[in-house]
Every structure is written in structure tokens, then in C-alpha cells.
Amino acid sequence: MADYDIAVAGAGIVGMSCALWAQMRGHKVLLIDPEDPGSGTSYGNACTLATYACLPVNDPSVLSSLPSLMFSKDSPLSLSYAHALRNPRWMLSFLANCRAAPARRIAGHLADLLSHADAGINPLIEAASAQDLVVERGQLSVWSTEKAAKAASDGLERRRALGVPWREVDPEAALEMEPGLHLPIRRAVHFHAARSLRDPQEFITRMHRAFASLGGATLRAKAEAVSASGTGVELLAGGQGITANHAVIASGAFSNRIEGAGTRKLPLGTERGYHVMFEDEAHRVTRPVGWGEAGFYAVPHAQGLRLTGTVEIAALDAPMNTRRLAYIARKGAEMLGPLPAPSSEWLGYRPTLPDSLPVIGRSPQSDRVLYAFGHQHIGLTLGGITGRLITDLAEGRQPNVDLAPFAADRSFA
Template identity: 35%
Template sequence: MAVPTQNRPDVAVIGAGVVGLSAALALQARGLSVVVLDREGPAAGASAGNAGAFAFTDILPLASPGILRKAPRWLLDPLGPLSLPPAYAHRIAPWMWRFWRACHPSRVAASTAAQTALMDLSKAELDGFLAATGTAGMLRREGNLQVYEGEAEFVGSLPGWAARERHGIEFRHMGPDEMAEIQPGLSPRFTHGTFTPGWFSIADPKDYVLALAERFRAKGGTIEQAEVTALRAKDTGVAIDTAAGPREAAHVVVAAGAHSHRLAATLGERIPLETERGYNTTLPAGAFDLRTQVTFGGHGFVVTRLTSGIRVGGAVELGGLDLAPNFKRSEAMLRKAAGFLPGLKTDGGKQWMGFRPSLPDSLPAIGPARATRRVVYAFGHGHLGLTQSAGTARLVSELVAGACPAIDLAPFSPQRF
């Protein structure tokens, strides 16, 4: 069947999550015609169920010696901060090997430097992006409080804070009295804390992404529900196979989250993208007097105040795209949260599970496909899709326009593996 070329868009963005829509808006701002294709529609995946944080201070990669020290203990608890379902262990073994190699100190240093560069760019872009999209009123500057159970856990965190200090990140260590001033109602089991005032959040991540979708449409963009099954490079563009028939665009941006590697495979690339399945429970808004986001790092979850309620979630389950959700993980986090925040009302919550697209070295893939520079990848942000969305959007728009990227993209090359 011939593919019609009339009304062919300059760019087709595959993925209507926060990264895809941010990129679509940045491309639109350059005067390009853009269509967004998504199998479900805007804010249907991890962009709706995340913790709502712009975690610009979170520069340390998940792949690190510290996680290797904790992993054996965590993996013994099937409901703990890190789990690997036995049914998926054989499939993820190659990814785990790459993850282990990425934990070498020299690689961690390089990943931290690259992550910091993308964080700095994303933070610098954020205010302008929010103003341009009419979403500035959704930003909250309430900081983040990380809490520790005892001297040993606190001391164990200090190397990470030293790394942040070297990169100019502001924070303040404190004891129980200062912690109580910032967030009353914490259990006395938490004896130490660290507050980072530069940790921002959005009022509600789903509302934010839906607002981006509306702004994109208002500027003349179209969002279509379509399942893209394959991409094929052409001399003058990119052929897009969908379940409803063929399409074509001059350029394509792949920002399809945890499904992105499947599209890359149709172009002949094997990118080791895996899925960190995240769980949460969103409680009614009056469930607790939460004044800042609180991170329980030793237990792998956070508690966040959103307009939609109090969200208790996090942890990592390396379970792929196809296994059934294990909502016992949500229940376990909620039980812990009730003990850590006495007075938390745990009734009336709504459970959720979503897919976080993750690469072994904790850095996203941002750059052109090997087969054609007309396809640009922008996926694999792990826990940091919202945080890095504005910076990634700028980089994608520069790549499509043939401009010099704002930062060195070599560490983010999709072909680095």
C-alpha cells in the first residue's frame, strides 16, 4: 500500500507521556508541524502515577557500589525496596550483568557527571518551559526531607551528600528537633535527616501532563491514539507502521517509555531497556498534614502531597512488562508509612502500578538511531522522567533541527551499549 505524503508532519512523536509531550511542545515552538501518537493517550503510563518530584538534586545513579551492598539484603524480602520475581530472573540476567559493570567506581563517576549536566540543563529550562506552557502555577518549592534510622544509616549516606556538595547542591543535615519543624509527626525512630530545599514538585503529575497535552493542541498540534508497531528509514523521511495502517513523517521521536526498545528493534537496534515496576497508593487529601516530600531511603519509598491526595510509593520491582501486578508491594509500603508517620489515615486509598523505563547505567538514551538520523530516541529516564523532561525536550528539538546540543550527548548515546 502506498503511503500518502500530503499533510505529512515534520515530526511524529511516539509517546504522550511527560517526555514525549514536552518534546512535542519544544519542537512546535521551533515552528515545526508535530503529531503525537500514543497507544492509550496522554498521561496513561508512569507520567500519571509518579511522585511528582523535580528531583534535580538526585544526581547519583541507581547503578552504584552502594546499591550493590544493599541489594542482597533487599532481595531477600519479596516485598522490600528491590525485588526480582523468580519468573523473570532469567530474562533480566543480561541487563543485570550490565548493571553490575556500571557500578564500578569509575563508571559511577562518569554517570554522575553526565547526570548532573542533564539535571542542570533541565533545571535551567524548567521555569521558561512552565511559563510558556501556562503551567507555572503548578510548581511547588517545598523541598525534600530524607530521614534515617540511627547513626549508622546516616553515616552511610554521607559519601552521597559529599558528591552532591562537590556539584554545588544545597542541603542541611539535622536532628529530630529541626526535622520536626519541617515535618511534624515523624516517628522517633528517625534520628537524623537531610533537607534539600532545591527539590521541587508539581501539584499533580497527571494534571500537569494533561495540561501539556491541551497546550499542544491549542497550538495546532494533534494527538492520536495509535499503536505504532514498526519504523522504517526512508531517504526523505520515516515510514511508521501502525495497527490502523501506514503513516509517514519527516522525522520521528521515540519517547514511548518502557515500550521504546521494541520500536528501536524494528530499526535493527538492540537497546537494553528494562522496566522498573513502581507501586503506590494515593490516599485522600486529608490523610496526613504533609508539608514536604519525605524520603524513607532505607525502605525505598517516598510520601508526597499532591492535589489528588497523599501518595505513598516507590521501590523497584524488576519484573518486565508482562507479569501481573503484585499489589502486596503497595500494601507493604502503606503499612510501613503508617508506622513511620503515626496519625496517617490509610483508608480510602487507590493503588497503582506503572512501568519506569530504565537502562543499566541509570542514564537515558538521547540521540539519533543508528539506521537514520531522522529518528531520535528519548527514553530510559527511570525515576527521573518528569525531572529531566524540560532538558530532554530542548535536546530533542536541537537534534531534530540540526542544531548543536546544549550538553555533550556522548554519555547518553543510544549505541553506548
């Protein structure tokens, strides 16, 4: 007899969601992670339940503006050339998916999954008694140049065609909504259906508390290896052997480091993201505000103002890039006026496949091993629905979402 029904490797928002959904369904669940739940990449996100975020980083505009993105000091993209040379297949696949046809296909798949996001996370918010952390003021996107404002049109119309609601807001109204903005506004769009969280770390902490209260167990250890058979799986974590009916690999950017999980051959990359916190400055904005040209968000957080975003394509173990932090702080001052010295800085590792779609489903090697990783910028948004879908699969249910686009054995080019 197995020790557990389901063992989940990874306690970020995706792994924690998988564990809580399974425990809510009455399964005996073990959550495995060497760190506190939510203290890794999930800790530093943009606090936004971004149900509008169906446009992938893989976008045709990346190809047309690649030189300026790569070489401008004011670029929201940073690329390690050494890392790119060591991973040419990932880079070429990523760029291939920036073409118009793949980008449209990817956006459609993401929009379909995002349309179920609220149904996935709302039961977790209730179970965690976290309703007080949810803010329903939408998200405001602004562009400060005519060129960028016009360039945004195709993407916005693509979102609308895929069922994402948004409202055009004139510049004066945008400043009434967010009087703390100091930059010129040429265009503004309000994604009014979006929500945000005052403190994602606190949300995950409460999720874990609810998980434990329902009988869920936690092992503070690193998941090192998994071995599957026809009747179950055996995991090695912290030198301890554990048996379970199913294992869920939800370790984010580290998911391909678990021996025997079948993930090593997958093209899992990392979009490194940064944030800068300013204590006692949360009043600068009243909802997440994205500045299109600068590629980052200003977010009101329970602990202050969080400026977060940009993309750095570099090795998982590369040192923190202080130029990224300086860029965000500099652009933050342009956006909101003079800011004090940051109270903290942070680097996280967004797990990304070259087509910007997550891997959700069964391992091609064994139905006993389930994959739940690669959610790039929208792990917080998609964690809940991923947890529900993974629990469906573990139970042998037919999910109400087509998981073929997220299969591990799909073509990534």
C-alpha cells in the same frame, strides 16, 4: 511532502515535552499514543522535580547489601528470579555498573544533565499556564537509624561535589518542618532547590492543551512500526501510514516494541514502581519526604497523600505484586502514624537501561529517527530538557549538552 515535520511516539512526560517543545518552535507535530497524555507511567510518579537525583540506582551499596535487599521482607527492592534468569546479560550489566568507578561516572553524567533540567521544563510550565501547580518547598530526606545516616554521607558529599545544593537539618528542625513524621530521625537533609508538582497528570494535560492550541495534532493509536529513508520516515500507527521528516521514539518501557525503530537490540529494562493513595490525607506532609531506609516518598498530591517508590525488577507484563503495595502501606504507617484504607493503588513501568542513563540522541541507523527514553526514576525532572535537546537535533542544531554519554551505541557494561 511529509505529512508532519516531527512525529512523536509516546505521550508520557518525555514524549509530551518533545512534542510541545517542537510545536513551540514552530514545527508541524503529530503526537501518537493509544492512551490519554500522561496516563501511563508518568501518572504515578513522586511529583518531584528532583534536580538533586544524580546518584543512580547503580550504587556500590547495592553490591554490599545485595543479600539483605533481596531476601529481607523489609527491603525496598524486589527481584523476580525467573525474570533475572531470562535476562542474565541485563542483570550482570546492571551489577557491573554498581562498582565505584562506573557509579561515579554515571553520577557525573546525570548531574550534568540535571543541571539543565529547570531550563528545559520552565518554558513548558509557562506555556501550559501551570505555575499554580508548582510548589517550591524543596525535598526532605530522612534516615531513622545511625547506620543508615552514616552510610548516606558518601552519597551526599558526592552530590555536593557535583554541584547539588543541600542543607543539613537537625532532627528537631526536621520535625518542625514536617510535624506529621512519626519515625525516629537520626539525620535529615533538605534539598532546598528542588520543586514539586501538585498534580503531574494535570500538568501533562495542560501541556497537551497548549500543544493543541499551537496547532499540534494527536493520533490516538499505537505506534507499530517506523521505516526511515534519506528524506524522511514513514510510521505505521493504528493501521494508518504517516510520513514525517523525523520520528521521535519516546514510548518509555515500550520503546523497544516498535518495529524498525532500531530499539529492539538495546538493553531496555523495567524498574516497576508502585504507589498507594490516601484520599484527604495530603496534610500529613507539606513537601515530598523520602525515607532513606524504606526507599519511598510521602508526597502531598492534589488528590491526597501519595506513598510511592521502591524498585521491583520483573517482567513488563508480570501481574501486580501485592506484597509491594502492602510494604509501602505498612512503612507509610510507620513513617506517618495510622492511615486509613488506601483509596487507590497503582503500578508503573520505569524504563531503565543497565547503566541508569537515558538514551537521548539520533538512532545509529538513521538521523531521521531520534531516541528519547530510559529516564528511569527522573522522567518528570528530565522530560523538559530532553524535549528541548530532541528538538535541537531535529533542527540540526548543536545541543548545549554533551549527548555522547546518552548515545544509543554506547557501552552499557
